[in-house]
Amino acid sequence: MNNTRTITINPISRLEGHGKVTIHLNAEGEVDDARFHITQFRGFEKFCEGRPFEEMTIITQRICGICPVSHQLASAKACDAILGVDIPETAKLLRELIHMGQFIQSHALHFFHLASPDLLLGWDADPAIRNVVGVIDRFPEIARKGIRLRKFGQEIINALGGKKIHPAFAVPGGVINSLSTDHRDTLLNGFKEAYETTHIALDIIKNWLDKNLEQVKQFAAFSSLYAGLVDKDGSPDMYDGQMRIVDQDGSIIKEFDPSDYLKFIGEHVEPWSYLKFPFFKPHGYPDGCYRVGPLGRLNAANGMSTPKAKKEWENYRKLYGNTLGGCSLLYHYTRLIELLNCLEKAEKLLKHDNICSNDIRITANPVNEEGVGIIEAPRGTLIHHYWVDGHGIIKKANLIVATGHNNIAMNRSIQLVAKEYIHKGEVKEGFLNRVEGAIRCYDPCLSCSTHALGQMVLKIQIYNFSGELVQELERK
Ligand code: MG
Ligand code: NI
Numbered sequence: 001m002n003n004t005r006t007i008t009i010n011p012i013s014r015l016e017g018h019g020k021v022t023i024h025l026n027a028e029g030e031v032d033d034a035r036f037h038i039t040q041f042r043g044f045e046k047f048c049e050g051r052p053f054e055e056m057t058i059i060t061q062r063i064c065g066i067c068p069v070s071h072q073l074a075s076a077k078a079c080d081a082i083l084g085v086d087i088p089e090t091a092k093l094l095r096e097l098i099h100m101g102q103f104i105q106s107h108a109l110h111f112f113h114l115a116s117p118d119l120l121l122g123w124d125a126d127p128a129i130r131n132v133v134g135v136i137d138r139f140p141e142i143a144r145k146g147i148r149l150r151k152f153g154q155e156i157i158n159a160l161g162g163k164k165i166h167p168a169f170a171v172p173g174g175v176i177n178s179l180s181t182d183h184r185d186t187l188l189n190g191f192k193e194a195y196e197t198t199h200i201a202l203d204i205i206k207n208w209l210d211k212n213l214e215q216v217k218q219f220a221a222f223s224s225l226y227a228g229l230v231d232k233d234g235s236p237d238m239y240d241g242q243m244r245i246v247d248q249d250g251s252i253i254k255e256f257d258p259s260d261y262l263k264f265i266g267e268h269v270e271p272w273s274y275l276k277f278p279f280f281k282p283h284g285y286p287d288g289c290y291r292v293g294p295l296g297r298l299n300a301a302n303g304m305s306t307p308k309a310k311k312e313w314e315n316y317r318k319l320y321g322n323t324l325g326g327c328s329l330l331y332h333y334t335r336l337i338e339l340l341n342c343l344e345k346a347e348k349l350l351k352h353d354n355i356c357s358n359d360i361r362i363t364a365n366p367v368n369e370e371g372v373g374i375i376e377a378p379r380g381t382l383i384h385h386y387w388v389d390g391h392g393i394i395k396k397a398n399l400i401v402a403t404g405h406n407n408i409a410m411n412r413s414i415q416l417v418a419k420e421y422i423h424k425g426e427v428k429e430g431f432l433n434r435v436e437g438a439i440r441c442y443d444p445c446l447s448c449s450t451h452a453l454g455q456m457v458l459k460i461q462i463y464n465f466s467g468e469l470v471q472e473l474e475r476k
Contacts, residue, residue, distance in 0.1 A: 020037040021034065021035065021037070021435055022037065023422065028424065029422075029423070029425025029426070030422070031418040031419045031422050034411065034414040034415040035272060036410050036414055036439065037273050044060075044063050044399065048060070048386075048394050048397040049395065049396065050393060050394065052391075052393060052394075053079055053172070053371075053386055053393070053394055054079065054171070054172050054392065056075045056078070056079060056384075056386065056394065056397075057072050057168075058168060060072065060074075060075040061075075064445060066445055067102075067445055069098055069099065069101070069157060069169075070378070070382050071382070071384070072169065073098075073170050073375050074377070074383065074384040075170075076095070076170035077371075077372075077373030077374070078371040078373030078384040078385060079173075079371060079386075080172060080371070080373070081259070081371030081372060082367075082369075083365070083366055083368075083371075084364070084366075084367040085173055087174045087361075088174055088357075088359045088362060089354055090178070090354050090357040090359050091360045092239075093349050094160060094169075094175050094178070094179060095170050095175060095239065096238070096239045096349055097156060097160065097179070098156065098157055098160045098161060098170070099238055099239055099375065100153075100156065100238070100342045100349065101157040102153065102377075103153070103238065103339070104149070104152060104153030104156065104339065104346065105153025106153070106378035106379075107335050107336070107339040107342070108146060108149040108339065110335060111146065111201050111205075111335065111336060112132070112135070112142070112143065112145075112146025112147070113146070113150075114132075114443070116132075116135050116142070117130045117135055118130065118440075119332070120135055120138065120139055120204070121134050121138065123433050123437065124429070124430050124433065130433075142200065142204075145193075145200060148197065149197045149198065152190045155187065155190070156187060156346060159180075159183040159187060160175070160177055160179060161177070173363055174360045174361030175361060176361065177360075178357065178360050179356050180356065181356050184356060187346075187350055188347070188351070191347050195308070195340070195343060198339050198343060199340075201339070202312065202333075202336050205332050205336055206333065215329075216327050216330070219327065219329055219416075219417070219434070219438070220414075220416050220441065221326050221327040221416070222326050222412055222416060223326050224248065224289045224290060224326060225245050225246065225248075225253065225280055225283070225288065225289065226245070226246050226247075226292075226295065226297075226300045226325075227244065227290045227296050227300055227380075228296050228297030228300040228376060228380075228381065229243055229244070229297075229375075229376050229381065230242055230255075230302075233302075233303060234301055235302075235304050236298065236304065236338070237305075238345075238375065238376040239376070242256065243255065243264075243374070243381070244301075245280055246299060250302075250325075254280075254282070258374035258383075259372040261372065261383060261385075261400075264281050264282070265278050265279070265281060265400070266278065266279050266281045266288070267279075267400070267404075268285040273407075275404055276400075276404055276407070278405050279408060285408075286408050290405065290409075291442075292381045292402055292406055293331065293378075293379050293443065294334035294338050295328075295330055295334045295441075296405075297334070297376060298316065298338070301313070304341055305341070305345070306340075306341050307344070308340050308341075309338070309340045312337045316333060316337060328438060328442070329441060331443070332441065369388060369389075370385065370386060370387045370388070371385070371386055372384070373385075377401075377402050379401075379403060379406075379442070379444065380403075380406060381400075382400070382401060382402055383399065384397070384398075385398040402445065403442070403444040403446065406442045406444065409442065410439055410442050413439070413442075414439065417431070417435055418435070421434060
């Protein structure tokens with residue numbers, strides 16, 4: 001490109017995984033474009049070909065060391081569809097329970113470890129202390145509670161999967177372990193503290209949003225579509241339901257059976273990123289930009305299925321409604337409302353009469369040549385789609401991860417921040433923190449997208465018009 005300058009930020013710190021941002025300036029030094037690059041790729045879909053479908057729940061956990069439970073569940077659902085079976089009631093309850101454990105640990109980790117340094121210590125605090133260690137130092141009690149809440153989610157996973165990471169639990173036709181009454185009773189004792197901690201976190205974010213309302217309205221705020229699975233009442237359903245797409249006003253644009261996703265979701269390819277750009281087909285690319293994850297789900301919903309979360313959701317809608325619902329910083333509030341919702345759902349599941357039953361798996365032979373499994377993972381909608389031959393061998397696999405759905409939106413968010421902070425080639429103080437903060441709203445799992453774990457170091461490279469590196473900044 002002629003007459004352009006490139007600023008590179010690489011890698012992004014305090015995100016799960018590895019990524020790079022480049023800012024492209026025009027001749028006047030104004031922002032022309034900003035890109036969030038995914039530069040690594042392991043070709044997982046190809047890797048699945050030739051494998052027996054019943055191995056997929058184990059294989060696909062290796063996609064990501066951060067989200068193995070989510071991949072396992074989406075995979076098991078796709079396999080159930082190939083078997084053409086409805087799994088036993090208790091198997092479904094237990095899958096939902098481990099899913100809630102994953103939400104609790106993931107959302108707690110995000111808020112207390114990744115987001116709270118910005119909120120509690122301030123965007124412009126010294127990066128040397130603006131991290132979880134800084135939070136532990138200044139707010140030891142909050143940090144301690146956050147760590148315990150995350151641990152509670154892990155204990156739910158542990159009680160079922162037996163291991164905290166890569167539990168071999170959900171399989172085609174059900175699950176492999178039942179829940180003991182001892183484990184159930186122990187877990188039920190943990191809810192009082194878990195709710196208290198979640199309410200502390202909710203108070204932190206609500207106060208912060210209230211104090212920083214002007215910034216919230218301005219920061220990476222844009223209109224988009226929103227997407228998520230909803231139950232028959234229109235409340236977010238993390239495990240099942242219909243896929244709903246709403247516009248910025250909250251009007252339902254489309255509701256469809258998840259197995260029809262190919263009719264409505266296209267995947268655009270850009271040469272500079274290995275991560276595709278899913279879009280809502282009827283609106284085209286890039287206008288069909290939709291957001292998934294907490295903001296997507298809570299904007300798509302018209303209620304919540306549990307009382308504590310419903311109360312918070314009503315507050316969220318009253319305060320921010322559909323006009324402000326496009327503000328990326330509201331991800332932090334909606335994520336915590338979901339945390340509350342998932343705690344309530346987990347408690348309800350544990351109190352279900354049949355949760356400790358041993359009727360947890362059925363065996364069957366494959367009857368269908370393809371199967372789609374969709375769940376709402378903590379970061380957003382996760383799709384596993386397999387095609388098999390007559391022997392149940394995978395012919396083709398299509399996976400769309402949550403971070404993919406949000407790809408257009410994350411790029412748009414970075415562009416907006418860059419346009420606010422860079423003028424005439426001058427980068428305003430605090431820019432890097434805001435770029436990181438904009439991406440962090442979405443809690444992208446770069447590990448899911450690239451299948452690689454990265455180091456947390458931040459590097460900025462500024463190039464002149466001729467593409468020569470003129471400045472390099474680095475912080476660790
Ligand atoms: Mg794919
Ligand atoms: Ni992941």
